[in-house]
Amino acid sequence: MDLNDGMTDPRHHLNNFKSRMYLANAFDATRCKAFSTILTKAAMKWFDMLPPKSVISFDDLSQKFLTRFSIQKDKAKHAPxxxxxxxxxxxxxxxxxxxxxxxxxxxxxxxxxxxIMGLVNGLKEGPFSQSISK
Incomplete structure (x- = not known):
């Protein structure tokens, strides 16, 4: 599983983590403790700054994580x-x-x-772009 650095979609990352913990049949406390092992950079710094005993359950930790990093949610990509x-x-x-x-x-x-149109449009001028556009 990729580490979360606080710059990617937190919901996607959290869902992946929950799936793995579900398959491992992990208890709530285990999920809370294991969550920090998949964080890095800003996300790990945020986790380390949580006040002691401020998390009462994994659902609580999940909500705090989503609240803090929801602005980093991946933007939907479209054909243009x-x-x-x-x-x-x-x-x-x-x-x-x-x-x-x-x-x-x-x-x-x-x-x-x-x-195909996007691929051809983005090619720099040259023999390949001329041959493919024919």
Whole structure:
């Protein structure tokens, strides 16, 4: 499981953690103690700053975590986001394709035609972009 640094969607991270704890059949106290092992950076600093005995249950800890980091919730990505990704000068085609694919995976219900149009639109001028646009 990825560590949470306080910069990603806290609800997604919390749901992953809860699923793992459910499979482990962990008690409430165990979940509270184990939660800190998957935090890093700002999230760990926040956890360390919680006053002693200020958490009464894992649900309470979850709510505090969501309240503190809910502003970091991932923004939904849409097809027009593809227009913002370009193959930069000095970057390899492989780097561009990797970044483009990563963004495509974040977009729900992306039509193939839109994906192809975005891919071609972002290519830098050259023999490859000319041959693929034919």
């Amino acid at each position: 986001s593809l227009l913002g990704i370009k193959q930069e000068v000095g970057k390899t085609l492989r780097d561009y394709i990797e970044g483009f694919n990563k963004l495509c995976l974040e977009i729900q219900s992306l039509p193939t035609e839109v994906m």
